[in-house]
Amino acid sequence: MDRPFFLFDKSDRSIYIISPLDSCVTSPAACFAVARLKPPGGHAMRTISFNTLVNAISELVVRTCVILPDDVLNAVGCALGAERHPVARSILGQIVENATIAREDSMPLCQDTGLAVMFVDMGEDVRVDGAGLEAGITEGVRSGYREGGLRMSVVRDPLRRENTGDNTPAIIHYRIIPGDAFRVLFCPKGGGCENASRLAMLSPGEGRDGVVRFVIDTVRSAGGRPCPPIIAGVGIGGDFERCAIAAKRSLFRKIGARNPDPFYAELERDLFTSLNALGIGPMGLGGGATALDVFVEAEPCHIASFPVAVNIQCHSARHGEINL
Ligand code: SF4
Numbered sequence: 078m079d080r081p082f083f084l085f086d087k088s089d090r091s092i093y094i095i096s097p098l099d100s101c102v103t104s105p106a107a108c109f110a111v112a113r114l115k116p117p118g119g120h121a122m123r124t125i126s127f128n129t130l131v132n133a134i135s136e137l138v139v140r141t142c143v144i145l146p147d148d149v150l151n152a153v154g155c156a157l158g159a160e161r162h163p164v165a166r167s168i169l170g171q172i173v174e175n176a177t178i179a180r181e182d183s184m185p186l187c188q189d190t191g192l193a194v195m196f197v198d199m200g201e202d203v204r205v206d207g208a209g210l211e212a213g214i215t216e217g218v219r220s221g222y223r224e225g226g227l228r229m230s231v232v233r234d235p236l237r238r239e240n241t242g243d244n245t246p247a248i249i250h251y252r253i254i255p256g257d258a259f260r261v262l263f264c265p266k267g268g269g270c271e272n273a274s275r276l277a278m279l280s281p282g283e284g285r286d287g288v289v290r291f292v293i294d295t296v297r298s299a300g301g302r303p304c305p306p307i308i309a310g311v312g313i314g315g316d317f318e319r320c321a322i323a324a325k326r327s328l329f330r331k332i333g334a335r336n337p338d339p340f341y342a343e344l345e346r347d348l349f350t351s352l353n354a355l356g357i358g359p360m361g362l363g364g365g366a367t368a369l370d371v372f373v374e375a376e377p378c379h380i381a382s383f384p385v386a387v388n389i390q391c392h393s394a395r396h397g398e399i400n401l
Pocket residue numbers: 187188189190266267268269270302303304391392393
């Protein structure tokens with residue numbers, strides 16, 4: 078063979094040019110130069126194998142349900158250091174002890190191992206082979222909840238209430254991003270704190286004070302139901318559903334990470350102070366530690382609209398991430 082030939086790889090749409098080399102001294106018949114051309118559009122597709130995705134999601138699910146992130150554990154420790162109420166101190170101490178035992182014995186942090194909420198950032202130049210992305214995430218959730226002995230908390234239908242038996246389907250939010258990165262954020266969202274969350278379509282004239290009133294009123298009405306100390310994720314703007322998604326996504330921030338806009342960072346600090354002045358305390362039994370943090374995310378919105386959502390996260394603020 079003395080002329081180049083071409084191979085087309087269907088998996089990533091790359092074209093390989095294979096050319097014989099004249100100068101090969103050892104075995105001229107077996108010497109080729111291989112060049113890879115990227116597909117039209119400029120980028121070769123990166124392929125993640127279905128099994129790699131399933132195994133990574135399964136491991137993510139188990140790890141996240143067992144290990145309380147360090148930033149949350151530190152925040153509970155700080156709240157314990159500042160707390161004067163004896164019952165509150167005892168509860169915060171038990172939260173720290175529970176997290177230590179869960180990590181050491183690979184036990185779930187809470188009996189409610191939640192609805193599997195996923196935020197997927199998927200590069201436009203990456204794909205999952207085999208049965209594909211959503212099937213891979215679903216199979217990973219199924220496997221993780223079974224392997225980890227985690228509670229199955231999903232019913233197939235909200236009125237007929239039959240348990241699906243494997244904690245699927247997950248709630249999956251997708252975002253397409255440039256490049257070939259692939260990231261999944263996972264939060265097992267407990268029912269108690271999700272049930273205490275609220276959304277309101279305020280009037281634009283209500284402004285900052287309206288947001289403050291709504292957030293405080295939501296946390297006050299929730300009382301001990303969401304297992305405080307809580308983290309409040311607040312979404313402002315967007316439309317009805319985007320506002321709620323922004324509130325939930327904000328809960329993946331690390332404790333103490335302020336909104337980069339100083340205007341919203343100040344709102345977060347003010348809300349944090351106001352919530353901790355409510356006296357609800359750990360598990361609603363009184364004390365200074367009602368909230369561990371408040372995260373605010375703002376989105377552009379319609380001139381006539383002012384949606385505000387408060388997604389409450391309990392003290393068992395489990396969240397994890399994989400990058401493939
Ligand atoms: S709200 Fe959180 S801590 Fe309370 S039972 Fe549900 S998952 Fe557990």
